[in-house]
Amino acid sequence: MAEPKLLGGVEAGGTKFLCGVANEDGVVLDQVRIPTTTPAATLSAASAFFAKAQARHGALAALSIGSFGPLSLRATAPDYGSITSTPKVGWSQIDLLGHFAQTLDVPMALDTDVNCAAVGELLFGSGRGLDTFCYVTVGTGIGVGLLVGGVPHGGANHPEAGHIRLPRALGDQAFDGICPFHGDCLEGLASGPAIRARWGMPAEELPPEHPAWGVIAEYIAGLCASLTYIVRPDRIIIGGGVMQPIDMHARVRTALHKQLGGYDSSIAELDMDAYVAAPTAGDSAGLTGALAIAHRLVTRQWPMHWAIGAQQNSVSTLSKVS
Amino acid sequence: MAEPKLLGGVEAGGTKFLCGVANEDGVVLDQVRIPTTTPAATLSAASAFFAKAQARHGALAALSIGSFGPLSLRATAPDYGSITSTPKVGWSQIDLLGHFAQTLDVPMALDTDVNCAAVGELLFGSGRGLDTFCYVTVGTGIGVGLLVGGVPHGGANHPEAGHIRLPRALGDQAFDGICPFHGDCLEGLASGPAIRARWGMPAEELPPEHPAWGVIAEYIAGLCASLTYIVRPDRIIIGGGVMQPIDMHARVRTALHKQLGGYDSSIAELDMDAYVAAPTAGDSAGLTGALAIAHRLVTRQWPMHWAIGAQQNSVSTLSKVS
Numbered sequence: 255m256a257e258p259k260l261l262g263g264v265e266a267g268g269t270k271f272l273c274g275v276a277n278e279d280g281v282v283l284d285q286v287r288i289p290t291t292t293p294a295a296t297l298s299a300a301s302a303f304f305a306k307a308q309a310r311h312g313a314l315a316a317l318s319i320g321s322f323g324p325l326s327l328r329a330t331a332p333d334y335g336s337i338t339s340t341p342k343v344g345w346s347q348i349d350l351l352g353h354f355a356q357t358l359d360v361p362m363a364l365d366t367d368v369n370c371a372a373v374g375e376l377l378f379g380s381g382r383g384l385d386t387f388c389y390v391t392v393g394t395g396i397g398v399g400l401l402v403g404g405v406p407h408g409g410a411n412h413p414e415a416g417h418i419r420l421p422r423a424l425g426d427q428a429f430d431g432i433c434p435f436h437g438d439c440l441e442g443l444a445s446g447p448a449i450r451a452r453w454g455m456p457a458e459e460l461p462p463e464h465p466a467w468g469v470i471a472e473y474i475a476g477l478c479a480s481l482t483y484i485v486r487p488d489r490i491i492i493g494g495g496v497m498q499p500i501d502m503h504a505r506v507r508t509a510l511h512k513q514l515g516g517y518d519s520s521i522a523e524l525d526m527d528a529y530v531a532a533p534t535a536g537d538s539a540g541l542t543g544a545l546a547i548a549h550r551l552v553t554r555q556w557p558m559h560w561a562i563g564a565q566q567n568s569v570s571t572l573s574k575v576s
Numbered sequence: 577m578a579e580p581k582l583l584g585g586v587e588a589g590g591t592k593f594l595c596g597v598a599n600e601d602g603v604v605l606d607q608v609r610i611p612t613t614t615p616a617a618t619l620s621a622a623s624a625f626f627a628k629a630q631a632r633h634g635a636l637a638a639l640s641i642g643s644f645g646p647l648s649l650r651a652t653a654p655d656y657g658s659i660t661s662t663p664k665v666g667w668s669q670i671d672l673l674g675h676f677a678q679t680l681d682v683p684m685a686l687d688t689d690v691n692c693a694a695v696g697e698l699l700f701g702s703g704r705g706l707d708t709f710c711y712v713t714v715g716t717g718i719g720v721g722l723l724v725g726g727v728p729h730g731g732a733n734h735p736e737a738g739h740i741r742l743p744r745a746l747g748d749q750a751f752d753g754i755c756p757f758h759g760d761c762l763e764g765l766a767s768g769p770a771i772r773a774r775w776g777m778p779a780e781e782l783p784p785e786h787p788a789w790g791v792i793a794e795y796i797a798g799l800c801a802s803l804t805y806i807v808r809p810d811r812i813i814i815g816g817g818v819m820q821p822i823d824m825h826a827r828v829r830t831a832l833h834k835q836l837g838g839y840d841s842s843i844a845e846l847d848m849d850a851y852v853a854a855p856t857a858g859d860s861a862g863l864t865g866a867l868a869i870a871h872r873l874v875t876r877q878w879p880m881h882w883a884i885g886a887q888q889n890s891v892s893t894l895s896k897v898s
Contacts, residue, residue: 324840331842338841386731398806402724402731409708409724409808411842418802419743419835421760435837438743480740484720484806486731513741515757518646519660520653520733 259315259552262304262360263544266290266321266350267367268342268394272541273300275307275314280545280560283311293348301357318363318548319350320370320540327364327412335364341434361551365544366413368399369406371533373543375491376401377560379535384488388481389533390415391494392474396441400485404556406547416441420476423469426452444473446496457496467505470496475509478530482514482521493533506530581637581874584626584682585866588612588643588672589689590664590716594863595622597629597636602867602882605633615670623679640685640870641672642692642862649686649734657686663756683873688735690721691728693855695865697813698723699878701857706810710803711855712737713816714796718763722807726878728869738763742798745791748774766795768818779818789827792818797831800852804836804843815855828852 258277265272267290274285284307288299308314324340326333335351351364372389375381381389381401389399396416400407407413417439426443429452433442442448449457453466460466474497478490492506507526516522533539549557580599587594589612596607606629610621630636646662648655657673673686694711697703703711703723711721718738722729729735739761748765751774755764764770771779775788782788796819800812814828829848838844855861871879 324842326842328842333841400806402729407724407808410810411808411840413806413808414840414843415806417805417839419798421741421743433837435839436835439837476741480802481806483739484722484735484737484803486729486733486735488732513758515755515761517739517757518733518736520646520648520650521736 258312260308260311260313261545261548261552262307262314262317262358263541263548264300264317264319264321265367265370265538265540265544266319267540268322271296271300272538273303274538274541274545275304275311276545277311278549278557280542280549280557282545283307285541292344297348297350297353301354304354304358314358314360316361316363316548316551317354317358318365318370318544318551319354320365320367320544320547321350322367323412324414325350325364325366325412327366327408328410331411363547363551365406365408365547366397366399367540368397369401369408369412370399370543370547371535371540372399372401372491373406373546373556374535374539374541375533376404376543377535377546377556377558378542379533379539380489380491380531381535386485387487387489387491388415388485390474390477390481390490390492392444392492392496393446393494396445396477396494398477398481400487402485415477415481416445418477418480420473420480423472425465426469440473440477444470444496449496458498462499462501467499467502471502471505471509474502475506475513478506478510479513482510489529489531491531491533497532503530503532580634582630582633582635583867583870583874584629584636584639584680585863585870586622586639586641586643587689587692587860587862587866588641589862590644593618593622594860595625596860596863596867597626597633598867599633600871600879602864602871602879604867605629607863614666619670619672619675623676626676626680636680636682638683638685638870638873639676639680640687640692640866640873641676642687642689642866642869643672644689645734646736647672647686647688647734649688649730650732653733685869685873687728687730687869688719688721689862690719691723691730691734692721692865692869693857693862694721694723694813695728695868695878696857696861696863697855698726698865699857699868699880699882700864701855701861702811702813702853703857708807709809709811709813710737710807712796712799712803712812712814714766714814714818715768715816718767718799718816720799720803722809724807737799737803738767740799740802742795742802745794747787748791762795762799766792766818771818780820784821784823789821789824793824793827793831796824797828797835800828800832801835804832811851811853813853813855819854825852825854 271288286303336349398415431438431442593610608625658671720737753760753764
């Protein structure tokens with residue numbers, strides 16, 4: 255009988271690193287939530303977790319990391335495997351893959367946090383059965399993951415669709431935007447920090463009747479329109495803190511339908527309720543996706559046999575793990 | 577010895593249909609240029625060409641069509657294989673695949689004209705050796721073909737990236753745009769007909785020092801920026817009548833570099849001369865691409881062995897064929 259394969263996954267975020275190990279059936283055997291502090295402290299805590307997990311559960315067969323970025327993902331780049339130039343203090347030019355390669359001699363993969371979350375949605379959430387879809391998160395930043403032909407899309411490095419520019423919404427001409435690179439790109443206008451800068455309070459404190467929500471929905475719909483025309487996805491899944499108000503998906507659908515302008519029957523007749531959807535793979539979809547990518551590194555296939563229950567369980571117990 | 581395989585290709589354009597047959601080595605044995613008039617006249621002339629070609633060269637093994645659109649390309653759609661709602665009078669709801677299936681019982685493929693041209697560039701032009709790139713044409717309309725992972729990208733139907741919306745260029749606020757669906761989407765602002773409407777003369781009559789060119793370059797660069805952030809291509813190939821002025825690619829590169837705003841080293845350090853390129857596969861890249869897709873229908877592989885010479889020859893003799 256072949257030795258059981260232990261899969262390792264990391265969801266590397268700006269506030270926490272989730273690390274987990276799972277068996278071949280996707281059952282999470284061990285996981286830890288590490289606060290993101292300095293790279294040295296955070297990454298050595300992550301390594302310590304995997305060392306302990308291997309002592310308990312046997313050798314890892316593969317490790318997959320989904321990380322905040324920007325990342326260097328082109329295999330021929332000199333800084334391949336690193337976070338490149340992030341606004342997060344201390345985390346620029348941090349060699350993620352290099353760090354884990356110091357202690358682990360296994361196949362490793364690195365992709366964006368949003369691509370990993372998209373894989374989680376593909377297997378256990380709103381992306382099930384779809385060939386091509388977008389996963390958008392609107393929060394501290396605006397990130398977009400793309401599944402094309404059933405696999406995460408990277409291209410020459412990785413998409414950064416939060417930085418596209420759009421026409422300014424009516425009544426939002428005066429605000430300059432806060433993106434350090436582009437000023438009023440989408441992220442500079444509609445991310446959480448942009449909302450706070452524009453309206454003087456964080457998104458979660460804006461009352462439901464505040465006109466800000468119409469403006470924000472207009473911008474997010476603008477992203478969806480560009481994704482529609484450029485990628486032609488089967489669905490756009492949108493999550494993140496800014497999408498929390500109960501009617502935000504409805505607002506985005508209405509604005510998107512209007513922006514698409516009845517162009518071409520296949521677009522004009524899109525069922526907006528199905529086309530613009532909330533994520534449903536749970537809060538740790540990124541870790542789930544990373545573990546699924548580790549499975550694919552070992553077997554060359556997505557783990558279509560993983561039980562949703564095993565993953566859901568991992569989600570619900572997550573907050574109890576220290 | 578296996579019977580030689582005859583490949584058929586159609587480049588279906590708004591002004592002409594190019595039809596051709598080639599052998600397995602990509603040598604064009606026969607071709608014809610049919611003016612695009614009514615669907616009945618144009619399509620029956622195309623069918624007559626393939627009937628005659630088969631009488632001379634043997635049975636077709638596959639037929640591939642690259643067409644203007646919008647097209648219905650989702651295999652499960654009731655109108656699959658048709659031109660859907662085109663502004664070109666008389667050509668809406670025309671069943672292209674259905675027409676050819678009346679007389680030909682062979683595997684058939686239909687894709688956009690720009691995706692077929694992109695395949696032509698992949699094999700014989702500026703896309704050689706690339707995994708992911710965009711092919712943009714700026715003329716009567718603005719079309720974008722995408723090669724992702726070495727194959728044409730369709731998604732849920734096919735991209736229509738000419739219809740994205742962008743911030744208005746400085747000094748171009750007053751013009752409403754001419755897109756019947758969106759007004760001032762990119763195509764409504766920077767296509768040939770939009771240029772004529774905006775500045776009162778066709779692009780080919782605008783003098784080189786006219787300020788229009790700066791505005792047009794700004795919009796095309798805006799498309800390139802959105803393609804960069806969403807698709808992360810290895811290259812963007814831009815052709816079409818509006819790109820004819822000798823310095824248009826240079827203008828677009830300069831505007832794009834500025835718009836990208838130094839974001840992330842992998843984007844900030846792009847070699848713009850290599851990144852934004854002119855097409856080099858010749859005027860019939862669309863027919864070449866269609867024939868290559870026919871080859872792939874038969875063999876499941878791109879014809880990497882096709883000699884550039886054979887194609888170049890077909891390009892140069894094209895104008896002599898009646």
